[in-house]
Amino acid sequence: MGWIHIVGVGGIAMSAIAQYFLEAGYKVTGSDLNSNQLIEELEKKGAEITIGHQQDNISTDIEKVIYSDAIPEDNVELVAAKKYNLERLGRSQALKLITKDKDVISATGTHGKTTTSAMIAQVLETGGKDVSFIIGGILNNFASNFKIDQGDYFVLEGDEYGRSFLQYKSELGVLTNIEYDHPDIYQDLDDLLAAYKEYVTNLGSYLVTNQQVIEQLKLDTLDLEIEVETVGVNQPEATFNAVEIEEQELTSYFDLEYQGQRVDRFEIEGLGDYNIKHALEAIAIGNYCGLSFAEMKEAFSKWSGVKRRFEVLYAAGDKIVITDYAHHPSEVDVVTATLERIKTTKKKVVIFQPHQYIRTNRLFDDYSGVLDKELDQKIVSKIYKVREQVLEAELDRLGVELSQTISSGEIYYCNQLEEVKEWLEEYDQNEQAIYLFLGAGNIDDFAREWVAEFN
Known part of the structure; x- marks a missing residue:
């Protein structure tokens, strides 16, 4: 079998493509900006992963270079692959082949x-x-x-x-x-x-x-x-x-x-x-x-759901912790309505991390009143930036405005996730609650790290 290199291998879809080629008998290498659990699992299965994109990751012996949708055309590895006349496939083209x-x-x-x-x-x-x-x-x-x-x-x-x-x-x-x-x-x-x-x-x-x-x-x-x-x-x-x-x-x-x-x-x-x-x-x-x-x-x-889709991370004693990938305004509306309808004596807390500056800005009006629900506490954190060149101050400005339009009731805006953690630790000492973490960014990692501290 040949050699497949995957740029952006740590993404959820790209890691699955890497697994396919590993099981098919190919040599699989890859790169990503940061390590994660998916990369660690690929390495256990024999993939060779480099943290960071660099020209040296590309060899003329590679049969195909597959890249994530998040990778720009001027990425150093894609540029090198083009220089060596290697076959380059986007994610969907790889799926077509598979x-x-x-x-x-x-x-x-x-x-x-x-x-x-x-x-x-x-x-x-x-x-x-x-x-x-x-x-x-x-x-x-x-x-x-x-x-x-x-x-x-x-x-x-x-x-x-x-x-x-x-x-x-x-x-x-x-x-x-x-x-x-x-x-x-x-x-x-x-x-x-x-x-x-x-x-x-x-x-x-x-x-x-x-x-x-x-x-x-x-x-x-x-x-x-x-x-x-x-x-x-x-x-x-x-x-x-x-x-x-x-x-x-x-x-x-x-x-x-x-x-x-x-x-x-x-x-x-x-x-x-x-x-x-x-x-x-x-x-x-x-x-x-x-x-x-x-x-x-x-x-x-027998169905037990999908990770990050109203996934219960913890349910014991005085609290339940749930995480969900929802980030589009209508998704946030539907998922928080699900939290609202749960019959419980526990308080209901939602922590929402908006995803992408461009999406948040273009769909801003659609967020209006989305959190106007019978929830006990509402928190909005700073927008999670993806594939965007935008100043931190502008992210913060839009995040503050979003927190003011997403709910007419009391709501907290946190500039950093560390502020969210401080708020949670103080609140958690005094209340029995269901905590719902929403967003497609690193809010899920934050929720899992918080739950890990319970044990």
């Missing part, structure tokens, strides 16, 4: 694609299908974001960032929802809608979505050369419909209706209609792939 002989099942949408693709993998695996997957999150049932098998099915998270999901062909697809996001990629909502419509047009045989998306994309499902089925909650016109919903602590129960007929009662770990919709999307894919509803009910009885 899945070229497979039936790809992808889940895409502005929100929920990680959870939905993970649920699909869980359903197919429990139903006895030989399924492979590369997903942008750690599946707790598999303790991994990657699995390779000999079967035909390959589950991918269809990432719209950089229009990646248009670079490979999906046979089956799920489109969860559409909201404007990634203003650094898409000029406006119409530009984003055009990309999603192209995704639908490129599908091989089957689409699972909902009526709202059909209306947004102005789809005439009768004109499409694929089968289209819909999901909904208390929507009898949907092919797969959830009714009689009940929540107990962190678990949801619902009756499944298929084509208007009551099937069975399902149980899933997770709260909120959005989690039930994602379960219905996975059920639709499983049904299309020939699984019985009994098999899928069993799959969800």
Whole structure:
């Protein structure tokens, strides 16, 4: 086998690609700016990782250089690879190569694609299908974001960032929802809608979505050369419909209706209609792939979620600590509403770290009132900067303004995570509470480090 080098190997998706090539027998090297647990796991499996990007990491013996979407074209390693005429592949091009002989099942949408693709993998695996997957999150049932098998099915998270999901062909697809996001990629909502419509047009045989998306994309499902089925909650016109919903602590129960007929009662770990919709999307894919509803009910009885998706890090004594990847305004709205609805005598505390200056600035008005909920304490930390040239003072200014618009009630703004820690330590001494940490940046690491101090 040849030699693969991966630039930005420590990312959640890139680490999965590295694992694929390791298992396929390739020599795998890589680089990233900082070490993390994913890199440590790759090193244990035989990958050679360099911390820091440098020209010396590139050799003429390398067969392919694969790079993350976060890596700019002027990166010294990409420049060296071009100088040596090495084959260079972006993440989506690498996924196209990996899945070229497979039936790809992808889940895409502005929100929920990680959870939905993970649920699909869980359903197919429990139903006895030989399924492979590369997903942008750690599946707790598999303790991994990657699995390779000999079967035909390959589950991918269809990432719209950089229009990646248009670079490979999906046979089956799920489109969860559409909201404007990634203003650094898409000029406006119409530009984003055009990309999603192209995704639908490129599908091989089957689409699972909902009526709202059909209306947004102005789809005439009768004109499409694929089968289209819909999901909904208390929507009898949907092919797969959830009714009689009940929540107990962190678990949801619902009756499944298929084509208007009551099937069975399902149980899933997770709260909120959005989690039930994602379960219905996975059920639709499983049904299309020939699984019985009994098999899928069993799959969800074993489902234990995805890392950073309303993940319970700690639950003992006087506190519960939860972490979630939510950072888009509507995600923050939905996830904090989930916290709000939990029946408990404990106080409810949310700590939100905004993600990306560009996103926060462009979507600023959408954050208005998002935290106007019955929560006991609300904290906003400074914006987590990604791939952006912006002064710290400007990050701080926008963060302060965001804290003032995101809630009309009392709210704390913290310039540094160290300030958050000081606040938590003082509050935690006096209250029983549920703490919800939100954001796509290093707020998750912060939460895990705080929990580690409890033991």
